[in-house]
Amino acid sequence: xxxxxxxxxxxxxxxxxxxxxxxxxxxxxxxxxxxxxxxxxxxxxxxxxxxxxxxxxxxxxxxxxxxxxxxxxxxxxxxxxxxxxxxxxxxxxxx
Numbered sequence: 138x139x140x141x142x143x144x145x146x147x148x149x150x151x152x153x154x155x156x157x158x159x160x161x162x163x164x165x166x167x168x169x170x171x172x173x174x175x176x177x178x179x180x181x182x183x184x185x186x187x188x189x190x191x192x193x194x195x196x197x198x199x200x201x202x203x204x205x206x207x208x209x210x211x212x213x214x215x216x217x218x219x220x221x222x223x224x225x226x227x228x229x230x231x232x
Contacts, residue, residue: 154167155167168180179209182203182204182209183205183209183213184224184227185202185203185205186199186203186205186209186210186213186214187213187224187227187228188228189202189203190210190213190217191217191224191225191228196210196214
C-alpha cells in the first residue's frame with residue numbers, strides 16, 4: 138500500500154465514518170465487523186506499544202508486555218517519533 142492509497146475518496150469515506158462513531162462501544166462494534174481478530178489484535182498491540190514507547194520502556198520489555206514482535210515495536214517507535222503525530226494525538230486524548 139502506498140501513501141496515495143490513504144488519500145483516496147474511499148479512504149476519506151472510511152475516516153469520516155470512523156469520526157462519526159460516538160463512543161468506544163460503537164467503535165468496538167464497527168471495528169469488529171470491519172477487521173479480523175488478527176487485525177484488531179495487531180492494532181491493539183501497536184497502541185499499547187506506543188503507550189510504552191512514550192514512557193521510554195525498552196523495546197524488548199514492550200515486546201514481552203504486549204506480545205508484539207520487536208520488529209513491530211521498532212516500527213511503532215519509528216512512526217511515533219517520525220510519523221504524522223497520530224499516536225501522540227490519540228495518547229494525549231486518551232482517558
